[in-house]
Amino acid sequence: MHSRRKLVSAIALALALNGVVAHADPLKANVIHWWTSGGESAAIRQFADAYNKAGGLWVDNAVAGADQARATAINRIVGGDPPTAAQFNTSKQFHDLIDQGMLNNVDTVAAKENWNAIFPQSILDSIKVNGHFYAAPVDIHMQDWFFYSKAAFKKAGIAGEPQTFDELFTDLDKLKAAGLIPLALGGQAWQEKITFDAVFADVGGTDLYLKVYRDHDQNAVNSAAFKNVLTTFKRLHNYVDAGSPGRNWNDATALVISGKAGMQVMGDWAKGEFSAANQVAGKDFGCFPGFGPHSPYMVAGDVFVFPKTDNANAIKAQNLLATVMTSPEAQVAFSSKKGSIPIRPDVDTSSLDICAKEGIAIMKDKSRQLPNPEMLISPDLQGALTDVITNFWNKNESADDAQKAFASALKG
Structure with a gap:
């Protein structure tokens, strides 16, 4: 009887430990982007650090050159080895992928974070197609x-x-x-x-x-x-x-x-x-x-899209990425390094430079957008x-x- 109790206890402990280990496994996210210059690398690290702190494991795939990075992402998607997320510009660049059913949406994140009310209309027009959100915007740039x-x-x-x-x-x-x-x-x-x-x-x-x-x-x-x-x-x-x-x-x-x-x-x-x-x-x-x-x-700006997958952990990683990248804290940390302004207006901008503050003030005037x-x-x-x-x-x-x-x- 005593041996049986010890065996049951050992099994229970093993199961508990397995549960802890399984729960502790970070959500791996393979992320393709083209941010390779000094300032860009410092900026993307803000997202990587925030994702890792949120329980993820950021796997960085930096590809020099925007065209090359997009081509790499598309080739991997078509080839059956999609990244967890891939960078595109805030544009129509990724709309063909949507039309071909190659992207997951992040509607649950968008609804929870109230993206419709927070993001500028020009950004929403790019990331929202047929009522679904197919990209997480990460910055607002002004290109000239x-x-x-x-x-x-x-x-x-x-x-x-x-x-x-x-x-x-x-x-x-x-x-x-x-x-x-x-x-x-x-x-x-x-x-x-x-x-x-x-x-x-x-x-x-x-x-x-x-x-x-x-x-x-x-x-x-x-x-x-x-x-x-x-x-x-x-x-x-x-x-x-x-x-x-x-x-x-x-x-x-x-x-x-x-x-x-x-x-x-x-x-x-x-x-x-x-x-x-x-x-x-x-x-x-x-x-x-x-x-x-x-x-x-x-x-202008940048977004991350989320290639189609049925893997439950990959989908969780995509939703966590979308949540972390658009969060107020990560937005400010990223913008201060990248030179952009945050995608959302409800953040503390006191640490940003005078150029960013001017951009934020201008964005409040929709007639200038x-x-x-x-x-x-x-x-x-x-x-x-x-x-x-x-x-x-x-x-x-x-x-x-x-x-x-x-x-x-x-x-x-």
Whole structure:
């Protein structure tokens, strides 16, 4: 009898221990992303640390280059070895995956966290399809901030920030005369396109921008106003250096950080590089999101999608990722490193820099929110229009010919 009792007790203890061990096993999450620069790596670690503290095990799969990372994720999904989560931009990039039934939704998280009430409409329009939430947004970026070196401006005798594009060109001339690179540009197609869109939003205005990208209005594309956008954009070519072609965006940012270049047009993720170099916004570098108090604020960002799986633990990991990444604490920690602003307005922003605070204030004015092109057009059309812009930038092509090419690409 005594032996039997000992055996029963041993079995009970083993079962209890097994239960503890099973319960203690962390939810492994294999996450594909393209955040590989210094500032980006510091930012993604905030999500990884938060996920691990919540009982998960973050398995990092960093792939250099956004296109390459997306291709890797799609290949793994199609090949039957899907990651737990994969990064895409806040756009239509992942909508084909939704249409093909290749993504899980995170509706339970969205309902519990009240995403409908918290997130901006432009973000909801991207992540919510046919009533279901297929992605967790993790940041709001504005892709056409103007960053400048305080030291370079001082050397060139520039007292304040330009208030118009005419004043911008005057300042670029001063920087050139001072022997500096006026405009640090990474000569890659996507960087040329966001520089063009910065000009488009500020010079062309919101109405023309929406007529072109949202409505595909041929009269708008063929207008004198759109030709002026193209001409203004190409004028910037006079202010880039010979080393621009093929340069990575963060290498262009490094030129501004070092004071070798005066300015850069780039998304607010560039602040992560300034932060990693121990530079302070308002002291070492300046930032402005356009010209004047009513300039449009182009909303962009990143999301993580959750590839289709029936594995119960993988689904739990996906829901935990969606919960942790959008939580107030992780949002602030991530944004402070990444340069973005939090996806939700109900967070403590006191620790964020002056650029982020300005962005948060602007986002409260819905009239200034402008969807980035990839929220309005398909990835194929975005690619075709990017080709038009990069050809115009890099070749001896007239504004008239570029205008015709843009109109033709927009027709499809």
